[in-house]
Amino acid sequence: MIEDNLSDRGLFELELSENILSENEFSEKGLSEKDRLISVLKGKSVDRPPVICPGGMMNAAVTEVVSSIEGNHNTEFEAMVKTAKRVREMTGFENYGVPFCMTAEVEPFGATVDYGDKCIEPRVTKYSDLDMELLSEIKLDVRNESRAGIVIDAIKALSNKDIPVIGNITGHISTASSVVDPNVFFKALIKNPMNSHKLLSHINKYLIDYAKYMIESGADVIAISDPTATGEILGERIFRAFALPYYKQFVDVLKPYNVPIIFHMCGKAFNVVEILDEAGFQALSFDSLVNMRQVKKRINSCLMGNVNTQTLNFENEVKIKKLTEVCIDSGVNIVSPACGLGMSTPMENIKAMTNFVKSFGDQDDKG
Amino acid sequence: MIKQDLFESIKEHVVEMEEDKVIELCEKSLENNIPAIETINQGLIRGMDEVSKLYEEEEYFLPEILMCSDAMNSGLEVVKPHLDKSSMVDPIKVVIGVVEGDTHDIGKNLVRILMEASGMEVYDLGRDVPLNDFVEKAVEYDADIIVMSTLMSTTMDGMKTVIEKLESDNIRERFKVFVGGGPISQFFADKIGADIYTKDASEAVRIAKQVGRKVS
Numbered sequence: 001m002i003e004d005n006l007s008d009r010g011l012f013e014l015e016l017s018e019n020i021l022s023e024n025e026f027s028e029k030g031l032s033e034k035d036r037l038i039s040v041l042k043g044k045s046v047d048r049p050p051v052i053c054p055g056g057m058m059n060a061a062v063t064e065v066v067s068s069i070e071g072n073h074n075t076e077f078e079a080m081v082k083t084a085k086r087v088r089e090m091t092g093f094e095n096y097g098v099p100f101c102m103t104a105e106v107e108p109f110g111a112t113v114d115y116g117d118k119c120i121e122p123r124v125t126k127y128s129d130l131d132m133e134l135l136s137e138i139k140l141d142v143r144n145e146s147r148a149g150i151v152i153d154a155i156k157a158l159s160n161k162d163i164p165v166i167g168n169i170t171g172h173i174s175t176a177s178s179v180v181d182p183n184v185f186f187k188a189l190i191k192n193p194m195n196s197h198k199l200l201s202h203i204n205k206y207l208i209d210y211a212k213y214m215i216e217s218g219a220d221v222i223a224i225s226d227p228t229a230t231g232e233i234l235g236e237r238i239f240r241a242f243a244l245p246y247y248k249q250f251v252d253v254l255k256p257y258n259v260p261i262i263f264h265m266c267g268k269a270f271n272v273v274e275i276l277d278e279a280g281f282q283a284l285s286f287d288s289l290v291n292m293r294q295v296k297k298r299i300n301s302c303l304m305g306n307v308n309t310q311t312l313n314f315e316n317e318v319k320i321k322k323l324t325e326v327c328i329d330s331g332v333n334i335v336s337p338a339c340g341l342g343m344s345t346p347m348e349n350i351k352a353m354t355n356f357v358k359s360f361g362d363q364d365d366k367g
Numbered sequence: 368m369i370k371q372d373l374f375e376s377i378k379e380h381v382v383e384m385e386e387d388k389v390i391e392l393c394e395k396s397l398e399n400n401i402p403a404i405e406t407i408n409q410g411l412i413r414g415m416d417e418v419s420k421l422y423e424e425e426e427y428f429l430p431e432i433l434m435c436s437d438a439m440n441s442g443l444e445v446v447k448p449h450l451d452k453s454s455m456v457d458p459i460k461v462v463i464g465v466v467e468g469d470t471h472d473i474g475k476n477l478v479r480i481l482m483e484a485s486g487m488e489v490y491d492l493g494r495d496v497p498l499n500d501f502v503e504k505a506v507e508y509d510a511d512i513i514v515m516s517t518l519m520s521t522t523m524d525g526m527k528t529v530i531e532k533l534e535s536d537n538i539r540e541r542f543k544v545f546v547g548g549g550p551i552s553q554f555f556a557d558k559i560g561a562d563i564y565t566k567d568a569s570e571a572v573r574i575a576k577q578v579g580r581k582v583s
């Protein structure tokens with residue numbers, strides 16, 4: 001389905017060259033990775049799309065990267081910083097991003113987490129013992145949370161002039177359904193909307209505080225992943241009632257910081273694309289199941305994505321280059337993997353993708 | 368209330384997620400000496416069939432399905448003790464779970480619910496299931512089908528390990544292996560030697576009904 005998109009390359013090149021002529025504010029040499037990404041997220045034109053892997057759910061801390069790192073990159077400051085740097089050096093992705101999982105947010109609410117290792121990502125192994133009502137009243141301060149603290153320290157250590165640092169956050173629906181058994185949580189959305197809103201609003205407040213803390217510590221971009229909120233699971237009606245208002249709140253509260261927010265959604269999200277666009281995120285990222293060219297026509301935000309992660313894991317460089325080209329042709333503003341990378345994804349495959357995007361700019365300049 | 372109206376009403380209240388009403392009507396069916404098997408097949412299961420249809424048509428999503436499934440199960444609990452065992456055929460037996468490393472069990476639960484709703488006997492191993500458990504439990508329960516699900520591309524390789532284990536134990540032919548979940552595709556299923564890939568829960572149930580019976 002994505003393969004259909006090959007023919008539109010000309011259009012993108014035309015847009016690019018027009019933009020370069022009309023806005024001559026960047027030169028290839030002068031444009032840092034941070035400048036390029038932030039410019040794109042602020043709606044400006046640049047020489048070529050940035051190629052990034054934000055971190056969090058969508059991270060590139062694959063086994064080949066972390067195997068030689070001492071300690072657990074999910075829980076230890078030094079290992080986290082080293083991993084973030086090594087990801088960029090080895091893969092060619094144009095950013096730093098921490099953490100490499102979706103569990104730091106759920107621990108304070110009482111979920112039990114397995115911290116993972118060099119082959120398996122951290123994961124929730126037990127939901128909180130508290131019910132939704134008690135969870136809504138639990139008093140939390142992100143500034144006292146030890147795992148959030150490690151992420152914050154890593155952001156401070158990574159912060160620099162040229163390479164964008166992305167702070168990653170799990171969205172409120174995914175956080176809620178990692179803390180409360182999803183079977184209970186999803187039914188509560190119908191059975192007890194008041195309680196559900198109470199919990200979601202409490203969780204969202206915590207997540208917003210976390211994002212603020214990240215920004216104050218040097219994060220240049222915030223990336224939210226909310227896989228469980230996908231339209232495929234919630235449907236339009238519930239998405240509009242229980243997902244959208246909290247995303248809007250996130251965007252509104254963080255607006256004064258002037259830090260762009262990227263939002264990633266998994267799965268077949270086609271039914272909620274326009275609703276999600278109302279939130280006002282600077283970029284939306286979708287899974288490879290979503291046809292980017294069609295989405296592009298339907299949204300105002302930048303589009304990020306969506307090189308199929310299976311292709312990245314199991315296919316060869318030729319196919320990966322071709323797929324990356326298809327992505328760019330279909331109008332994405334930022335190239336990235338479509339979802340979480342398999343831990344066994346080979347480095348040369350990731351590099352085939354990042355190198356292609358970078359060469360795209362060169363070719364375009366020469367042309 | 369005549370029998371057909373009662374069944375129709377049970378069906379409607381399953382679809383409308385009205386658990387209490389379903390319980391009340393199922394109790395009524397017992398008072399009227401209606402055989403439990405008829406109430407199950409013509410009321411409760413037909414209700415869930417309609418729910419599956421609404422899911423396929425993207426009218427209902429997971430939250431609604433969970434609510435309907437609760438209503439159906441509560442009804443089942445009322446009439447099940449009154450089932451005439453001789454009227455039952457051996458159900459298709461399924462072992463299902465989310466592979467190790469992944470705790471996302473939403474899709475898996477959906478498949479389980481719809482399979483149960485269509486009369487299969489489902490052994491749910493849960494989420495983050497050690498790979499060997501799939502093999503051991505399938506043997507223990509004499510399952511017809513093994514269903515493995517994952518939402519994460521990071522854990523999908525585990526499915527291959529399970530199939531290899533079945534092969535090395537020489538029991539691969541005893542089971543139909545179903546795989547599904549966000550990152551899974553027909554391509555991946557073929558590559559690891561799974562029997563069936565389905566893109567969603569209702570398709571999984573439909574195909575399970577077709578291929579589930581053991582050829583013995």
